[in-house]
Amino acid sequence: MFGRSAKTVLGHYGITGWITDDFLWGCVAMALGLFITYKGPKWMTRAFNVATPVMLLLILIVTIRVLVKWPISEIAAVRPEGLADNPLTSYVIAVEMAIGLGVSWLFQFAAYGRICKSEAGAFYGSFLGWGIMWAVLAIPAMFVTYMTGQSDPVAGLAGIGGEWMVIWLVMLCIANPSSLATNGYLVALMLRNFFPKLPWIFAVGSNLLVLILIKFPVIYDRFGRFMTILAAVSVSWAAVWVLDVVLRKYKLDLRGLYDESSKSPYYYYKGINPWPIIAVIAGTATNLLIWTPWNLSVRLPGVFNVLGASIPTAIVSGVVYYVLRQLFMVPKGAGLPETREPAAKPAGTTMPEPALMGADGGTFDD
Numbered sequence: 001m002f003g004r005s006a007k008t009v010l011g012h013y014g015i016t017g018w019i020t021d022d023f024l025w026g027c028v029a030m031a032l033g034l035f036i037t038y039k040g041p042k043w044m045t046r047a048f049n050v051a052t053p054v055m056l057l058l059i060l061i062v063t064i065r066v067l068v069k070w071p072i073s074e075i076a077a078v079r080p081e082g083l084a085d086n087p088l089t090s091y092v093i094a095v096e097m098a099i100g101l102g103v104s105w106l107f108q109f110a111a112y113g114r115i116c117k118s119e120a121g122a123f124y125g126s127f128l129g130w131g132i133m134w135a136v137l138a139i140p141a142m143f144v145t146y147m148t149g150q151s152d153p154v155a156g157l158a159g160i161g162g163e164w165m166v167i168w169l170v171m172l173c174i175a176n177p178s179s180l181a182t183n184g185y186l187v188a189l190m191l192r193n194f195f196p197k198l199p200w201i202f203a204v205g206s207n208l209l210v211l212i213l214i215k216f217p218v219i220y221d222r223f224g225r226f227m228t229i230l231a232a233v234s235v236s237w238a239a240v241w242v243l244d245v246v247l248r249k250y251k252l253d254l255r256g257l258y259d260e261s262s263k264s265p266y267y268y269y270k271g272i273n274p275w276p277i278i279a280v281i282a283g284t285a286t287n288l289l290i291w292t293p294w295n296l297s298v299r300l301p302g303v304f305n306v307l308g309a310s311i312p313t314a315i316v317s318g319v320v321y322y323v324l325r326q327l328f329m330v331p332k333g334a335g336l337p338e339t340r341e342p343a344a345k346p347a348g349t350t351m352p353e354p355a356l357m358g359a360d361g362g363t364f365d366d
Contacts, residue, residue, distance in 0.1 A: 001176060008155065029173070033181045038201060055174065148160070188204045236313055239313070278321075
């Protein structure tokens with residue numbers, strides 16, 4: 001997005017040549033983001049402390065500019081082009097795209113919460129950021145899209161006034177590397193979980209695979225459809241995960257989670273737990289039975305227009321997992337250890353802060 005934005009803005013001012021190459025500027029944004037990731041959470045926190053207020057200020061400026069150009073009554077009268085001939089089907093498809101985007105990020109709560117100073121900060125920061133703030137701050141972008149007919153934000157701002165594109169470019173210059181740093185940190189942490197001896201720079205460098213998407217942006221151009229495909233699997237995983245957490249009464253054996261031996265309570269069957277996998281496959285098959293997400297064609301409109309595809313997907317995967325769990329896991333106690341209550345801390349003691357990965361210090365052992 002930043003690469004295309006830079007190309008659009010430079011072209012608006014008549015600049016041509018290699019300097020306008022969108023792949024070049026995409027690489028610049030990626031380099032900034034991965035540098036922050038490599039430096040670790042301290043640098044990420046510094047970046048967010050700058051990015052957050054600047055983003056809010058710029059979104060406010062764009063909102064005011066839109067409302068000055070178009071009265072709110074004129075904006076409210078616009079009816080955007082749909083994704084299907086049936087307005088209800090078009091609406092449900094848009095909902096499916098939104099569900100795919102939100103649910104696919106569910107497992108990143110751990111990464112976001114890692115740099116918070118308290119459990120409450122991790123919870124409310126994610127809840128407010130992904131919930132209320134996300135919904136509110138999406139409104140200006142929707143206004144621009146409605147009134148200009150351009151889904152590309154930079155092209156839309158060009159419809160408001162050419163110079164306003166520069167504001168959006170500055171916003172992306174701050175936002176894109178910051179968001180990339182967060183996602184890149186999650187990927188690097190997962191690799192270090194699997195390969196503890198992997199040097200941090202190589203773990204961070206694995207994110208360079210995203211260069212494929214920058215060079216061949218077919219997924220970017222079909223991002224909404226990509227989200228619907230991701231939802232087919234992510235919704236199933238999320239349903240199984242949430243159900244499992246509830247059935248466990250929110251308790252885990254933390255020592256067992258890090259025990260890779262066959263004596264671990266989570267060893268299951270040669271290190272693999274097949275039952276949630278089967279449940280996810282069943283849920284995903286249900287999703288694909290109802291519609292085809294990659295071309296947005298609906299197979300069962302009677303079901304899709306009422307429930308969408310994600311709700312039946314979650315129900316099927318959850319029911320299948322519950323039945324398999326009761327039949328095969330509960331009788332053998334597979335993955336269901338008796339959890340121990342944490343020992344009481346002596347008065348006046350405090351728990352040490354967990355180590356954070358990054359080039360600025362810290363170890364992964366904690």
